[in-house]
Amino acid sequence: MTVTATTPVDLRAFLHGLPGVDEVGVEARAAMLATRSIKADAKAAAIDLAVRMVDLTTLEGADTPGKVRALCAKGIRPDPTDPSCPSVGAICVYPSMVPVAAAALAGSGVHLASVATAFPSGQAPLEVKLADTRAAVAAGADEIDMVISRGAFLAGDYRAVSDEIVAVKQAAGDAHLKVILETGELATYDNVRRASWLAMLAGADFIKTSTGKVAVNATLPITLVMLEAVRDFRDRHGRQVGVKPAGGIKTTKDAIKYLVLINETAGSDWLSPDWFRFGASSLLNDLLMQRSKIATGHYAGPDYVTLD
Protein backbone atom coordinates (compact mmCIF):
# COMPACT_ATOMS: atom_id res chain seq x y z
CA MET A 1 0.00 0.00 0.00
CA THR A 2 1.24 3.47 -0.80
CA VAL A 3 -0.22 6.62 0.52
CA THR A 4 -0.83 8.28 -2.81
CA ALA A 5 -3.04 5.41 -3.91
CA THR A 6 -5.32 5.52 -0.93
CA THR A 7 -8.48 7.28 -0.07
CA PRO A 8 -9.15 8.36 3.53
CA VAL A 9 -11.29 5.29 3.96
CA ASP A 10 -8.48 2.97 2.84
CA LEU A 11 -5.99 4.58 5.16
CA ARG A 12 -8.35 4.33 8.10
CA ALA A 13 -9.19 0.74 7.23
CA PHE A 14 -5.51 -0.13 6.99
CA LEU A 15 -4.52 1.54 10.26
CA HIS A 16 -7.43 0.06 12.14
CA GLY A 17 -6.71 -3.30 10.54
CA LEU A 18 -3.28 -3.42 12.19
CA PRO A 19 -3.22 -6.02 14.95
CA GLY A 20 -3.78 -4.60 18.41
CA VAL A 21 -0.89 -4.36 20.83
CA ASP A 22 -0.91 -6.74 23.79
CA GLU A 23 -0.36 -4.16 26.52
CA VAL A 24 0.58 -6.60 29.27
CA GLY A 25 2.79 -8.57 26.92
CA VAL A 26 4.70 -5.59 25.56
CA GLU A 27 5.33 -4.21 29.03
CA ALA A 28 6.48 -7.57 30.33
CA ARG A 29 8.80 -8.05 27.38
CA ALA A 30 10.31 -4.58 27.74
CA ALA A 31 10.79 -5.16 31.47
CA MET A 32 12.37 -8.55 30.83
CA LEU A 33 14.82 -7.20 28.27
CA ALA A 34 15.68 -4.37 30.66
CA THR A 35 17.17 -6.89 33.09
CA ARG A 36 19.93 -7.95 30.66
CA SER A 37 23.34 -7.35 32.11
CA ILE A 38 25.91 -5.83 29.75
CA LYS A 39 29.45 -5.93 31.10
CA ALA A 40 33.07 -5.16 30.35
CA ASP A 41 34.02 -4.88 26.65
CA ALA A 42 30.40 -5.03 25.50
CA LYS A 43 29.56 -2.24 27.91
CA ALA A 44 32.44 -0.08 26.69
CA ALA A 45 31.31 -0.61 23.09
CA ALA A 46 27.69 0.10 24.02
CA ILE A 47 28.66 3.38 25.69
CA ASP A 48 30.60 4.58 22.65
CA LEU A 49 27.74 3.57 20.36
CA ALA A 50 25.28 5.41 22.61
CA VAL A 51 27.46 8.55 22.50
CA ARG A 52 27.40 8.41 18.70
CA MET A 53 23.60 8.02 18.82
CA VAL A 54 22.96 11.06 20.99
CA ASP A 55 21.03 13.94 19.46
CA LEU A 56 22.39 16.48 21.92
CA THR A 57 19.43 18.73 22.45
CA THR A 58 18.66 22.14 23.79
CA LEU A 59 15.09 23.31 23.32
CA GLU A 60 14.57 26.06 25.84
CA GLY A 61 13.08 29.48 25.48
CA ALA A 62 16.24 30.68 27.21
CA ASP A 63 18.64 29.30 24.56
CA THR A 64 21.25 31.85 23.53
CA PRO A 65 23.79 31.75 20.68
CA GLY A 66 26.52 31.29 23.27
CA LYS A 67 24.82 28.31 24.83
CA VAL A 68 24.24 26.74 21.42
CA ARG A 69 27.89 27.24 20.43
CA ALA A 70 29.02 25.65 23.69
CA LEU A 71 26.70 22.71 23.09
CA CYS A 72 28.07 22.27 19.54
CA ALA A 73 31.63 22.28 20.83
CA LYS A 74 30.66 19.64 23.34
CA GLY A 75 28.90 17.57 20.69
CA ILE A 76 31.93 17.56 18.41
CA ARG A 77 34.32 16.65 21.20
CA PRO A 78 32.35 15.38 24.20
CA ASP A 79 35.44 14.56 26.28
CA PRO A 80 38.24 17.02 25.46
CA THR A 81 40.71 15.00 27.53
CA ASP A 82 40.14 11.85 25.49
CA PRO A 83 40.57 11.98 21.69
CA SER A 84 39.17 8.43 21.39
CA CYS A 85 35.74 9.64 22.53
CA PRO A 86 33.44 9.80 19.47
CA SER A 87 31.32 12.80 18.48
CA VAL A 88 27.58 12.74 19.05
CA GLY A 89 25.14 11.99 16.24
CA ALA A 90 23.60 15.42 15.94
CA ILE A 91 22.87 18.69 17.66
CA CYS A 92 19.17 19.48 17.96
CA VAL A 93 18.01 23.09 18.31
CA TYR A 94 15.14 25.44 17.56
CA PRO A 95 15.03 26.91 14.01
CA SER A 96 16.15 30.35 15.18
CA MET A 97 19.39 28.81 16.49
CA VAL A 98 20.16 26.85 13.32
CA PRO A 99 22.44 29.51 11.73
CA VAL A 100 24.56 29.67 14.90
CA ALA A 101 24.78 25.89 15.18
CA ALA A 102 25.50 25.47 11.45
CA ALA A 103 28.49 27.78 11.71
CA ALA A 104 29.75 25.99 14.84
CA LEU A 105 29.37 22.51 13.35
CA ALA A 106 30.74 23.23 9.86
CA GLY A 107 33.10 20.49 8.72
CA SER A 108 32.74 18.44 11.91
CA GLY A 109 30.58 15.65 10.50
CA VAL A 110 28.04 16.16 13.29
CA HIS A 111 24.53 16.46 11.89
CA LEU A 112 22.35 19.44 12.64
CA ALA A 113 18.75 18.74 13.51
CA SER A 114 16.12 21.41 13.92
CA VAL A 115 12.67 21.00 15.34
CA ALA A 116 10.06 22.58 13.12
CA THR A 117 6.33 22.74 12.35
CA ALA A 118 5.32 24.76 15.40
CA PHE A 119 7.15 22.51 17.85
CA PRO A 120 6.09 21.32 20.40
CA SER A 121 2.32 21.64 20.04
CA GLY A 122 2.03 21.53 16.26
CA GLN A 123 -0.99 23.78 16.56
CA ALA A 124 -0.36 26.18 13.68
CA PRO A 125 -1.64 26.53 10.11
CA LEU A 126 0.09 24.32 7.54
CA GLU A 127 1.63 27.30 5.74
CA VAL A 128 3.35 28.40 8.92
CA LYS A 129 4.67 24.89 9.49
CA LEU A 130 6.03 24.65 5.97
CA ALA A 131 7.68 28.06 6.22
CA ASP A 132 9.20 26.98 9.55
CA THR A 133 10.62 23.88 7.87
CA ARG A 134 11.97 25.70 4.81
CA ALA A 135 13.63 28.32 6.98
CA ALA A 136 15.40 25.67 9.07
CA VAL A 137 16.63 23.79 6.01
CA ALA A 138 17.75 26.99 4.29
CA ALA A 139 19.72 27.96 7.38
CA GLY A 140 21.65 24.70 7.29
CA ALA A 141 19.70 21.99 9.13
CA ASP A 142 20.13 18.57 7.52
CA GLU A 143 17.60 16.87 9.79
CA ILE A 144 14.09 18.11 10.55
CA ASP A 145 12.16 16.96 13.62
CA MET A 146 8.50 17.65 12.89
CA VAL A 147 5.54 17.12 15.18
CA ILE A 148 2.31 15.54 13.96
CA SER A 149 -1.03 17.16 14.69
CA ARG A 150 -2.12 15.01 17.58
CA GLY A 151 -5.44 16.79 17.60
CA ALA A 152 -6.18 15.67 14.04
CA PHE A 153 -4.84 12.16 14.72
CA LEU A 154 -6.96 11.67 17.83
CA ALA A 155 -9.99 13.04 15.98
CA GLY A 156 -9.49 10.27 13.44
CA ASP A 157 -8.50 12.58 10.59
CA TYR A 158 -5.60 10.40 9.50
CA ARG A 159 -5.61 11.79 5.98
CA ALA A 160 -4.90 15.31 7.27
CA VAL A 161 -1.96 14.05 9.34
CA SER A 162 -0.62 12.06 6.43
CA ASP A 163 -0.96 14.96 3.97
CA GLU A 164 0.84 17.21 6.39
CA ILE A 165 3.80 14.82 6.71
CA VAL A 166 3.97 14.52 2.92
CA ALA A 167 3.96 18.31 2.56
CA VAL A 168 6.65 18.79 5.23
CA LYS A 169 8.74 16.05 3.67
CA GLN A 170 8.56 17.94 0.39
CA ALA A 171 9.44 21.23 2.06
CA ALA A 172 12.37 19.58 3.85
CA GLY A 173 13.86 18.48 0.53
CA ASP A 174 17.04 16.47 1.11
CA ALA A 175 16.96 16.90 4.87
CA HIS A 176 16.19 13.78 6.88
CA LEU A 177 12.65 13.93 8.25
CA LYS A 178 12.01 12.72 11.80
CA VAL A 179 8.35 12.56 12.68
CA ILE A 180 7.51 13.11 16.36
CA LEU A 181 4.43 11.10 17.32
CA GLU A 182 4.26 12.56 20.86
CA THR A 183 3.30 9.15 22.22
CA GLY A 184 2.56 10.60 25.65
CA GLU A 185 -0.53 12.21 24.12
CA LEU A 186 -1.65 9.24 22.01
CA ALA A 187 -3.06 7.39 25.04
CA THR A 188 -2.80 3.79 23.80
CA TYR A 189 -0.19 1.44 22.35
CA ASP A 190 -2.58 0.75 19.46
CA ASN A 191 -2.46 4.44 18.59
CA VAL A 192 1.35 4.40 18.79
CA ARG A 193 1.42 1.54 16.31
CA ARG A 194 -1.05 3.29 14.00
CA ALA A 195 0.79 6.60 14.17
CA SER A 196 4.09 4.83 13.45
CA TRP A 197 2.68 3.22 10.32
CA LEU A 198 0.96 6.41 9.28
CA ALA A 199 4.20 8.35 9.51
CA MET A 200 6.22 5.70 7.68
CA LEU A 201 3.65 5.40 4.89
CA ALA A 202 3.77 9.17 4.47
CA GLY A 203 7.54 9.10 3.99
CA ALA A 204 9.15 9.59 7.42
CA ASP A 205 12.87 8.76 7.58
CA PHE A 206 12.71 8.44 11.35
CA ILE A 207 9.89 8.07 13.84
CA LYS A 208 10.46 9.77 17.16
CA THR A 209 8.58 9.22 20.41
CA SER A 210 8.27 12.59 22.02
CA THR A 211 8.97 16.28 22.17
CA GLY A 212 10.23 16.04 25.75
CA LYS A 213 7.72 18.73 26.66
CA VAL A 214 4.88 16.63 28.06
CA ALA A 215 4.53 14.53 31.20
CA VAL A 216 5.10 11.13 29.59
CA ASN A 217 8.11 10.87 27.29
CA ALA A 218 10.00 7.93 25.83
CA THR A 219 9.41 4.63 27.61
CA LEU A 220 10.77 1.20 26.82
CA PRO A 221 7.40 -0.38 25.91
CA ILE A 222 6.51 2.47 23.55
CA THR A 223 9.89 2.22 21.86
CA LEU A 224 9.39 -1.54 21.60
CA VAL A 225 6.10 -1.01 19.74
CA MET A 226 7.80 1.47 17.40
CA LEU A 227 10.74 -0.87 16.77
CA GLU A 228 8.29 -3.62 15.84
CA ALA A 229 6.62 -1.19 13.46
CA VAL A 230 9.85 -0.27 11.64
CA ARG A 231 10.83 -3.93 11.44
CA ASP A 232 7.47 -4.93 9.97
CA PHE A 233 7.48 -1.93 7.66
CA ARG A 234 10.84 -2.93 6.19
CA ASP A 235 9.65 -6.51 5.72
CA ARG A 236 6.65 -5.24 3.84
CA HIS A 237 7.95 -2.25 1.91
CA GLY A 238 11.71 -2.80 1.80
CA ARG A 239 12.50 0.61 3.23
CA GLN A 240 14.31 1.02 6.54
CA VAL A 241 13.08 3.72 8.92
CA GLY A 242 14.96 4.90 12.01
CA VAL A 243 13.68 5.29 15.57
CA LYS A 244 14.41 8.04 18.07
CA PRO A 245 13.21 7.87 21.65
CA ALA A 246 13.43 11.29 23.28
CA GLY A 247 12.92 12.71 26.74
CA GLY A 248 13.58 11.14 30.10
CA ILE A 249 16.57 9.01 29.05
CA LYS A 250 19.14 10.21 31.55
CA THR A 251 21.46 7.37 32.51
CA THR A 252 23.82 4.99 30.78
CA LYS A 253 21.79 2.16 32.24
CA ASP A 254 18.68 3.48 30.48
CA ALA A 255 20.56 3.89 27.19
CA ILE A 256 21.91 0.34 27.30
CA LYS A 257 18.40 -0.98 27.93
CA TYR A 258 17.35 0.68 24.66
CA LEU A 259 20.29 -0.85 22.81
CA VAL A 260 19.29 -4.31 24.05
CA LEU A 261 15.72 -3.58 22.96
CA ILE A 262 16.87 -2.67 19.43
CA ASN A 263 18.99 -5.75 19.05
CA GLU A 264 16.24 -8.05 20.27
CA THR A 265 13.36 -6.40 18.40
CA ALA A 266 14.40 -4.78 15.13
CA GLY A 267 17.81 -6.44 14.88
CA SER A 268 21.40 -5.31 14.66
CA ASP A 269 20.75 -3.38 11.41
CA TRP A 270 19.33 -0.64 13.61
CA LEU A 271 22.34 -0.54 15.96
CA SER A 272 23.80 2.47 14.19
CA PRO A 273 23.49 6.23 14.55
CA ASP A 274 22.00 6.23 11.05
CA TRP A 275 19.00 4.26 12.30
CA PHE A 276 18.70 4.98 16.00
CA ARG A 277 19.14 8.16 18.01
CA PHE A 278 18.60 9.26 21.58
CA GLY A 279 17.01 12.68 22.00
CA ALA A 280 18.74 13.73 25.20
CA SER A 281 20.77 16.34 26.99
CA SER A 282 21.83 15.08 30.42
CA LEU A 283 22.39 11.52 29.10
CA LEU A 284 25.68 12.54 27.49
CA ASN A 285 27.27 13.52 30.81
CA ASP A 286 26.33 10.21 32.36
CA LEU A 287 27.75 8.34 29.38
CA LEU A 288 30.98 10.32 29.74
CA MET A 289 31.16 9.55 33.45
CA GLN A 290 30.68 5.83 32.81
CA ARG A 291 33.28 6.01 30.06
CA SER A 292 35.73 7.58 32.46
CA LYS A 293 34.90 4.94 35.09
CA ILE A 294 35.94 2.26 32.62
CA ALA A 295 39.09 4.14 31.59
CA THR A 296 40.29 5.10 35.08
CA GLY A 297 38.90 2.25 37.16
CA HIS A 298 37.28 4.59 39.67
CA TYR A 299 33.88 6.20 39.90
CA ALA A 300 33.55 9.55 38.16
CA GLY A 301 31.68 12.60 39.40
CA PRO A 302 29.70 15.44 37.86
CA ASP A 303 32.40 17.94 38.90
CA TYR A 304 34.49 16.60 36.03
CA VAL A 305 32.00 17.14 33.20
CA THR A 306 30.45 20.34 31.89
CA LEU A 307 27.36 21.97 33.29
CA ASP A 308 24.96 22.38 30.38
Add this chain to the structure above:
Amino acid sequence: MPKSSTRLTVRKTYKLFIGGKFPRSESGRTFVVNGDNVALASRKDARDAVVAARAAFGGWSGTTAYNRGQVLYRIAEMLQARRAEFKALKVPGDELDAAVDRWVWYAGWSDKIAQVAGGANPVAGPFLNVSTPEPTGVVAVIAPTSLLGLVSVIAPAIVTGNTTVVLAPEPQTAITLAEVLATSDVPGGVVNILTGRYPETAPWLATHADVNALDLTGAEPGELAAELERDAAGTLKRVIRPPAGSSGFDADPGLRPMTALLETKTVWHPKGY
Protein backbone atom coordinates in the same frame (compact mmCIF):
# COMPACT_ATOMS: atom_id res chain seq x y z
CA MET B 1 -4.95 -18.68 75.26
CA PRO B 2 -2.14 -19.81 77.47
CA LYS B 3 1.27 -18.32 77.20
CA SER B 4 3.16 -21.01 75.44
CA SER B 5 6.50 -21.51 73.78
CA THR B 6 4.81 -21.78 70.38
CA ARG B 7 5.40 -18.11 69.61
CA LEU B 8 8.20 -17.74 67.10
CA THR B 9 11.02 -15.38 67.86
CA VAL B 10 11.10 -12.31 65.65
CA ARG B 11 14.67 -12.33 64.48
CA LYS B 12 16.20 -9.15 63.24
CA THR B 13 18.40 -8.73 60.20
CA TYR B 14 20.57 -5.65 60.35
CA LYS B 15 20.42 -4.05 56.91
CA LEU B 16 22.18 -1.11 55.33
CA PHE B 17 20.98 2.50 55.65
CA ILE B 18 20.98 4.25 52.29
CA GLY B 19 18.91 7.27 51.28
CA GLY B 20 16.74 7.02 54.42
CA LYS B 21 15.80 3.41 53.67
CA PHE B 22 17.05 0.10 55.01
CA PRO B 23 17.87 -2.03 51.97
CA ARG B 24 19.73 -5.32 51.89
CA SER B 25 23.05 -5.33 50.10
CA GLU B 26 22.56 -5.37 46.31
CA SER B 27 24.99 -8.29 46.36
CA GLY B 28 22.63 -10.27 48.58
CA ARG B 29 25.50 -11.05 50.93
CA THR B 30 25.22 -11.21 54.70
CA PHE B 31 27.56 -12.13 57.51
CA VAL B 32 26.95 -13.10 61.09
CA VAL B 33 27.96 -10.87 63.97
CA ASN B 34 27.20 -12.00 67.53
CA GLY B 35 24.47 -14.30 66.24
CA ASP B 36 22.74 -11.66 64.11
CA ASN B 37 22.56 -11.60 60.35
CA VAL B 38 24.07 -8.39 59.01
CA ALA B 39 24.15 -7.09 55.43
CA LEU B 40 27.62 -7.18 53.90
CA ALA B 41 27.96 -4.06 51.77
CA SER B 42 29.52 -4.22 48.30
CA ARG B 43 31.14 -1.57 46.14
CA LYS B 44 27.82 -1.00 44.37
CA ASP B 45 26.16 -0.29 47.70
CA ALA B 46 28.91 2.26 48.29
CA ARG B 47 28.25 3.75 44.86
CA ASP B 48 24.50 3.95 45.57
CA ALA B 49 25.18 5.54 48.95
CA VAL B 50 27.29 8.26 47.31
CA VAL B 51 24.47 8.95 44.86
CA ALA B 52 22.05 9.25 47.81
CA ALA B 53 24.45 11.49 49.74
CA ARG B 54 25.01 13.74 46.72
CA ALA B 55 21.27 13.99 46.10
CA ALA B 56 20.69 14.98 49.73
CA PHE B 57 23.51 17.54 49.80
CA GLY B 58 21.69 20.43 48.14
CA GLY B 59 18.73 20.28 50.47
CA TRP B 60 20.65 19.63 53.68
CA SER B 61 23.34 22.25 53.09
CA GLY B 62 20.62 24.71 52.10
CA THR B 63 18.68 24.16 55.31
CA THR B 64 19.12 26.98 57.79
CA ALA B 65 21.71 26.37 60.50
CA TYR B 66 18.98 26.92 63.07
CA ASN B 67 16.93 24.11 61.56
CA ARG B 68 19.91 21.75 61.36
CA GLY B 69 20.51 22.38 65.05
CA GLN B 70 16.92 21.41 65.81
CA VAL B 71 17.32 18.21 63.84
CA LEU B 72 20.52 17.32 65.72
CA TYR B 73 18.78 17.98 69.02
CA ARG B 74 15.99 15.71 67.88
CA ILE B 75 18.58 12.99 67.29
CA ALA B 76 19.69 13.40 70.91
CA GLU B 77 16.07 13.03 72.04
CA MET B 78 15.54 9.87 70.03
CA LEU B 79 18.82 8.36 71.14
CA GLN B 80 17.81 9.04 74.71
CA ALA B 81 14.50 7.28 74.09
CA ARG B 82 16.23 4.18 72.73
CA ARG B 83 18.73 3.71 75.53
CA ALA B 84 17.40 0.23 76.26
CA GLU B 85 18.25 -1.00 72.78
CA PHE B 86 21.82 0.20 73.04
CA LYS B 87 22.11 -1.26 76.53
CA ALA B 88 21.04 -4.60 75.07
CA LEU B 89 23.93 -4.23 72.63
CA LYS B 90 26.22 -3.81 75.65
CA VAL B 91 26.93 -0.11 75.20
CA PRO B 92 27.94 1.14 78.69
CA GLY B 93 25.60 3.66 80.33
CA ASP B 94 28.16 6.40 80.67
CA GLU B 95 29.11 6.09 77.01
CA LEU B 96 25.42 6.38 76.09
CA ASP B 97 25.14 9.55 78.16
CA ALA B 98 28.22 10.94 76.48
CA ALA B 99 26.83 10.10 73.03
CA VAL B 100 23.53 11.88 73.74
CA ASP B 101 25.40 14.86 75.17
CA ARG B 102 27.63 15.01 72.12
CA TRP B 103 24.61 15.38 69.80
CA VAL B 104 23.33 18.19 72.01
CA TRP B 105 26.77 19.83 72.05
CA TYR B 106 27.04 19.77 68.25
CA ALA B 107 23.39 20.85 67.88
CA GLY B 108 24.33 24.01 69.75
CA TRP B 109 27.22 24.68 67.40
CA SER B 110 25.12 24.63 64.22
CA ASP B 111 24.33 28.36 64.17
CA LYS B 112 27.52 29.48 65.92
CA ILE B 113 30.30 27.86 63.93
CA ALA B 114 29.94 30.40 61.12
CA GLN B 115 30.79 33.24 63.50
CA VAL B 116 33.85 31.43 64.78
CA ALA B 117 35.13 30.05 61.47
CA GLY B 118 34.16 33.10 59.40
CA GLY B 119 33.80 36.81 59.81
CA ALA B 120 34.57 40.22 58.39
CA ASN B 121 38.19 40.67 57.27
CA PRO B 122 40.05 43.96 57.54
CA VAL B 123 41.39 44.74 54.07
CA ALA B 124 43.44 47.63 52.69
CA GLY B 125 40.93 48.90 50.17
CA PRO B 126 37.40 50.17 49.76
CA PHE B 127 35.79 46.77 50.18
CA LEU B 128 33.60 44.97 52.61
CA ASN B 129 35.38 41.62 52.86
CA VAL B 130 33.54 38.69 54.40
CA SER B 131 34.52 35.05 54.83
CA THR B 132 31.89 32.40 55.42
CA PRO B 133 32.38 28.69 55.98
CA GLU B 134 30.59 26.31 53.61
CA PRO B 135 30.26 22.53 53.83
CA THR B 136 32.81 20.49 51.87
CA GLY B 137 30.26 18.14 50.32
CA VAL B 138 30.00 14.37 50.50
CA VAL B 139 32.19 12.92 53.24
CA ALA B 140 33.18 9.26 53.32
CA VAL B 141 33.87 8.11 56.86
CA ILE B 142 35.59 5.01 58.16
CA ALA B 143 33.97 5.00 61.55
CA PRO B 144 35.36 3.84 64.86
CA THR B 145 33.66 0.93 66.62
CA SER B 146 32.16 2.58 69.70
CA LEU B 147 28.83 4.41 69.73
CA LEU B 148 30.50 7.54 71.05
CA GLY B 149 33.13 7.27 68.33
CA LEU B 150 30.44 6.89 65.68
CA VAL B 151 28.57 9.96 66.92
CA SER B 152 31.85 11.86 67.17
CA VAL B 153 32.53 11.42 63.45
CA ILE B 154 28.99 11.79 62.08
CA ALA B 155 27.80 14.78 64.09
CA PRO B 156 30.59 17.25 63.18
CA ALA B 157 30.23 16.34 59.51
CA ILE B 158 26.48 16.83 59.23
CA VAL B 159 26.04 19.76 61.61
CA THR B 160 27.62 22.10 59.07
CA GLY B 161 25.65 20.74 56.10
CA ASN B 162 27.82 17.93 54.73
CA THR B 163 26.32 14.58 53.87
CA THR B 164 28.05 11.32 54.74
CA VAL B 165 28.67 7.74 53.70
CA VAL B 166 29.77 5.89 56.83
CA LEU B 167 31.53 2.52 56.79
CA ALA B 168 30.70 1.04 60.16
CA PRO B 169 32.71 -1.85 61.56
CA GLU B 170 30.34 -2.42 64.53
CA PRO B 171 27.13 -3.12 62.60
CA GLN B 172 24.49 -3.58 65.30
CA THR B 173 25.33 -0.33 67.07
CA ALA B 174 25.62 1.56 63.80
CA ILE B 175 22.33 0.32 62.36
CA THR B 176 20.51 0.94 65.63
CA LEU B 177 21.88 4.48 65.44
CA ALA B 178 20.56 4.57 61.87
CA GLU B 179 17.12 3.75 63.25
CA VAL B 180 17.50 6.73 65.56
CA LEU B 181 18.47 8.95 62.61
CA ALA B 182 15.61 7.63 60.48
CA THR B 183 13.10 8.79 63.12
CA SER B 184 14.72 12.16 63.79
CA ASP B 185 13.77 14.29 60.77
CA VAL B 186 17.21 13.79 59.27
CA PRO B 187 16.46 13.88 55.52
CA GLY B 188 17.13 10.59 53.73
CA GLY B 189 20.66 10.42 52.31
CA VAL B 190 22.28 12.84 54.78
CA VAL B 191 23.73 9.90 56.69
CA ASN B 192 24.20 6.60 54.88
CA ILE B 193 25.60 3.65 56.80
CA LEU B 194 27.22 0.62 55.22
CA THR B 195 28.09 -2.40 57.30
CA GLY B 196 30.72 -4.88 56.33
CA ARG B 197 34.43 -4.93 55.76
CA TYR B 198 35.81 -1.50 55.03
CA PRO B 199 38.97 -2.77 53.28
CA GLU B 200 36.61 -3.95 50.52
CA THR B 201 34.55 -0.79 50.08
CA ALA B 202 36.80 2.03 51.30
CA PRO B 203 39.10 2.08 48.22
CA TRP B 204 36.05 2.71 46.00
CA LEU B 205 35.10 5.69 48.11
CA ALA B 206 38.68 6.98 48.37
CA THR B 207 38.97 7.09 44.57
CA HIS B 208 35.37 8.20 43.90
CA ALA B 209 35.39 11.53 42.07
CA ASP B 210 32.06 12.56 43.64
CA VAL B 211 33.30 12.22 47.22
CA ASN B 212 34.87 15.38 48.60
CA ALA B 213 36.46 14.26 51.85
CA LEU B 214 37.65 11.10 53.53
CA ASP B 215 37.69 10.62 57.29
CA LEU B 216 40.04 7.82 58.32
CA THR B 217 39.33 8.03 62.04
CA GLY B 218 38.28 4.40 62.29
CA ALA B 219 40.90 2.96 59.93
CA GLU B 220 43.67 0.82 61.31
CA PRO B 221 46.96 2.65 60.86
CA GLY B 222 49.04 0.86 58.29
CA GLU B 223 49.47 0.19 54.61
CA LEU B 224 45.75 0.28 53.74
CA ALA B 225 45.24 3.66 55.42
CA ALA B 226 48.26 5.02 53.59
CA GLU B 227 46.96 3.63 50.32
CA LEU B 228 43.54 5.20 50.92
CA GLU B 229 45.22 8.54 51.52
CA ARG B 230 47.15 8.24 48.28
CA ASP B 231 43.94 7.29 46.42
CA ALA B 232 42.15 10.29 47.91
CA ALA B 233 44.90 12.58 46.63
CA GLY B 234 43.99 11.59 43.06
CA THR B 235 40.80 13.65 43.27
CA LEU B 236 42.10 16.21 45.79
CA LYS B 237 39.91 15.07 48.66
CA ARG B 238 40.27 16.44 52.12
CA VAL B 239 41.61 13.68 54.35
CA ILE B 240 41.13 13.54 58.09
CA ARG B 241 43.50 11.32 60.04
CA PRO B 242 43.09 10.60 63.71
CA PRO B 243 45.58 12.71 65.65
CA ALA B 244 48.65 10.68 66.62
CA GLY B 245 48.40 9.11 70.04
CA SER B 246 44.70 9.87 70.47
CA SER B 247 42.61 7.25 72.16
CA GLY B 248 38.93 7.32 72.93
CA PHE B 249 36.46 10.10 72.37
CA ASP B 250 35.82 11.26 75.92
CA ALA B 251 37.80 14.46 75.65
CA ASP B 252 36.28 17.75 74.45
CA PRO B 253 36.49 17.38 70.66
CA GLY B 254 37.09 21.07 70.08
CA LEU B 255 36.22 22.72 66.78
CA ARG B 256 38.68 20.85 64.59
CA PRO B 257 36.28 18.02 63.57
CA MET B 258 33.87 20.64 62.24
CA THR B 259 36.34 23.05 60.65
CA ALA B 260 38.15 20.19 58.91
CA LEU B 261 35.04 19.70 56.78
CA LEU B 262 34.38 23.34 55.90
CA GLU B 263 35.55 25.39 52.95
CA THR B 264 35.94 29.12 53.28
CA LYS B 265 34.24 31.39 50.81
CA THR B 266 35.43 34.98 50.80
CA VAL B 267 33.44 37.76 49.18
CA TRP B 268 34.89 41.15 48.24
CA HIS B 269 32.12 43.70 48.02
CA PRO B 270 32.88 47.27 46.83
CA LYS B 271 31.88 49.82 49.41
CA GLY B 272 30.39 52.08 46.77
CA TYR B 273 32.27 55.36 46.72
